[in-house]
Amino acid sequence: MTTQLLGMFGLPGGLEWGVILVVGLLLFGRRLPDIARSMGKSIVEFKKGLKDVRSEIESESDKTPRISPHEDPAKIVKE
Numbered sequence: 001m002t003t004q005l006l007g008m009f010g011l012p013g014g015l016e017w018g019v020i021l022v023v024g025l026l027l028f029g030r031r032l033p034d035i036a037r038s039m040g041k042s043i044v045e046f047k048k049g050l051k052d053v054r055s056e057i058e059s060e061s062d063k064t065p066r067i068s069p070h071e072d073p074a075k076i077v078k079e
Helices: 001-010 013-029 032-063
Strands: none
Touching: 013 032
């Protein structure tokens, strides 16, 4: 019974996507450029944030002393 219900509510086909697209354009037609612009700015800010985090992680990892497998950890003096 439940598999039959799930079968009825599958992904929309080509015609359904067309209807959804037309309704979306009618509702958001004038605001689409503004929405796209703000989404683009958000993506750019997100990528900047990721780049900053990566560079911060790399700079912090450069500061930590590296221990070779042959070195005695007890001899390392922390700064």
